[in-house]
Amino acid sequence: MHPIETESYRIMRSRADFDRFEPLTRAVVERVVHTTADPSWTGEVVADEAALRQGRDALLAGAPLITDVRMAASGITAREVRVGLDFPGVADAAASEELTRSAAGMRLAAAEHPRGAVWAIGNAPTALTELLRLAENGELEPALIVGVPVGFVGAVDSKAALRRSGLPAVSTLTERGGAAIAAAAINALLYWAEPGGNR
Numbered sequence: 524m525h526p527i528e529t530e531s532y533r534i535m536r537s538r539a540d541f542d543r544f545e546p547l548t549r550a551v552v553e554r555v556v557h558t559t560a561d562p563s564w565t566g567e568v569v570a571d572e573a574a575l576r577q578g579r580d581a582l583l584a585g586a587p588l589i590t591d592v593r594m595a596a597s598g599i600t601a602r603e604v605r606v607g608l609d610f611p612g613v614a615d616a617a618a619s620e621e622l623t624r625s626a627a628g629m630r631l632a633a634a635e636h637p638r639g640a641v642w643a644i645g646n647a648p649t650a651l652t653e654l655l656r657l658a659e660n661g662e663l664e665p666a667l668i669v670g671v672p673v674g675f676v677g678a679v680d681s682k683a684a685l686r687r688s689g690l691p692a693v694s695t696l697t698e699r700g701g702a703a704i705a706a707a708a709i710n711a712l713l714y715w716a717e718p719g720g721n722r
Contacts (some may be wrong), residue, residue, distance in 0.1 A: 531557060533562030539565050547575040547715060551693060554711035558703055567695045568708075574691030578641050578667025579712040587640040587667055589632045590705065591625050591650040595643055598706025601713045604643075607632045607650060626628045628652040633663045643669040645705030655684055669693045671700035 524532075532553070539562035543547050548570045555564045582588060582602070589605045590596045596604040607613070611625025617627035619667035624656040625647030632652070633639075642665050644651045651670045671686040672678045675698055693708050 535560075535562070536689065537561050538559060541565065547712070548572055550593065550711040550715040551575065551708050552599040554707040555704055558707040566703070567697060567699060568693065569686060569696060570693045571691065574667055575712060577593060577691050577695070578669075579715065581639060581666035582712055587636045587638065588643065588709065589629075589640055590643045590645065590702075591628065591672075592646040592702055594702035595679075595705045596643040598703060599643075599709050599713075601710070605632065610635070621650040622653070623647060625650040629653040630657065633657050637662060638664045639666050641667045641669070641709070643705040643709050644672050645669075645700060645702035646672055648672040648674060648681040651681040651685060652677070653689055654689075656682070658688065658690055660684055666695070667691045669705050671695045671702075671704045671708070673700035 535556055540558060541553055551570055552565055552568050556562055557567055560692055587605060589607060591607050593606050596606050599678060608624055610628050610631040612631060613624050613627050617624045618630060626649040629650045630653055642654060651672050654663060654668060668685060668690055670692055671694060672680055672681060678698050678700060684695050685692050
């Protein structure tokens, strides 16, 4: 870790209590707080330790990683990411099915990766809602959904629905979220080191 990052984490830990979190949850929350320089995120992130471990194991085993937007993908540099909006036929699917492009991208991505992928949704509530619909219909079995879309319309409801679904997930409680938060959560899983030094 670079000395600047080390000092940043020291300051961050002096301003917020992370000790109450389980290890992987702590890694995610710390990465989000570090990304935003905002300790209030400690009360915003909702995660289940077992779900995080399942997602991390899937990522380290090479499971597909799919985001809703390029901005989220650009924040994840440790491995290949596919972007829902970039799947062929998104515009046509959105028009013919009366979906947003983000939702259409999720539908096309899920058709190609129905089992075991990790999904990171940071921008579009409609993308998360579509993933939940697919899962409810038995068309999607994710290893993990990082569902942190941002916005005043649909974001809170879609994240609450994600928590109710019982799917392995990370979410945020309020309208806050975004591509940087989604990327931070994924990066936390990719870079976390097991106690004893195993990554």
